[in-house]
Amino acid sequence: MNEQGKICSKCKQWKPFDCFSPNKKMTLGYGSRCKECVAKEARERYTANKEKLQERSRQWRKNNPEKHKESLRGTYARHYKNNAEFQEANRQRAAEYRKSNPEKVKAAQKRYTPEQTKQWREKYAPERREKRREEYAQNPEYFREVAQKWRRENLEKAKEVSKQSRARNKQEVQRRTAEWREKNQDHVRQYGENYRIENAERIKEWWKKNKAKRITYKLIRKQREALAQGSFTSDEWEALCSFYENCCLCCGKVAPLTVDHIVPISRGGDNTINNIQPLCGPCNSRKNAKTIDYRKA
Numbered sequence: 001m002n003e004q005g006k007i008c009s010k011c012k013q014w015k016p017f018d019c020f021s022p023n024k025k026m027t028l029g030y031g032s033r034c035k036e037c038v039a040k041e042a043r044e045r046y047t048a049n050k051e052k053l054q055e056r057s058r059q060w061r062k063n064n065p066e067k068h069k070e071s072l073r074g075t076y077a078r079h080y081k082n083n084a085e086f087q088e089a090n091r092q093r094a095a096e097y098r099k100s101n102p103e104k105v106k107a108a109q110k111r112y113t114p115e116q117t118k119q120w121r122e123k124y125a126p127e128r129r130e131k132r133r134e135e136y137a138q139n140p141e142y143f144r145e146v147a148q149k150w151r152r153e154n155l156e157k158a159k160e161v162s163k164q165s166r167a168r169n170k171q172e173v174q175r176r177t178a179e180w181r182e183k184n185q186d187h188v189r190q191y192g193e194n195y196r197i198e199n200a201e202r203i204k205e206w207w208k209k210n211k212a213k214r215i216t217y218k219l220i221r222k223q224r225e226a227l228a229q230g231s232f233t234s235d236e237w238e239a240l241c242s243f244y245e246n247c248c249l250c251c252g253k254v255a256p257l258t259v260d261h262i263v264p265i266s267r268g269g270d271n272t273i274n275n276i277q278p279l280c281g282p283c284n285s286r287k288n289a290k291t292i293d294y295r296k297a
Contacts, residue, residue, distance in 0.1 A: 006028060009033055011034065017030055020034055021038070084138055084139055189282070189283070192282055192285075192286060229272075230270045232272055237259065237273070244278055249278060250279050250286075250287070251282075251283055255280040256281065264290075266289055267291065277295055
């Protein structure tokens, strides 16, 4: 099979048409010089006139900011968007530049006021979020590793960022946490038991140091029970425990049982035996002020 090509006017070597840029004005439809020679000439010209060309480029960007932004977006779409290797190389180049030119980086950052930076971030927030999602989808392991490394090196800052994020999205965090705990009840129960065993002394020490809180909790509890309608006797409680074979209705274990109000008194529940279920201490604490009837389970 005869491959079609031509001789480069610069290096005088025969090369296939793929090595030449298309040019409709030429006879064969391709430029007279090969891509390699054109690139070599461009590099030599740039090296010989580096300062002049850089100044011309800066001036053009300054006079044509919108065209410059559009050009950057086009470059990103052609080379960066779907090329993980290019992304990694670009990140390394940027990191090396910031490391070797800290003063230039600081000077560039000072050109913009905090208010300008804030406005820019708000304006392009949707685009930046979409870009980060695409990059993460292409290389999730890399971004997880980077995030973990940053958290290890900036522990206090990471805690503060996490705290601020939870404060901004309090309701969403509570909703997701509740959903997760509901789907992973066995894990939550086991974690709680292990924590209490491993931190028994720490828990006792906390209660000793916070006697006022403990007394307050008990007083609030007694006041609620006093205001609640109805009551039950010790015989009724013992009969209820015997009926369920002295097992916790939540985890099913035979353990010291505590009184749990199915509908919490804080939510209008009464204090009669019909609103009582036997739970062990850990399960009762986890249930907290939620309305859960384990008798139906």
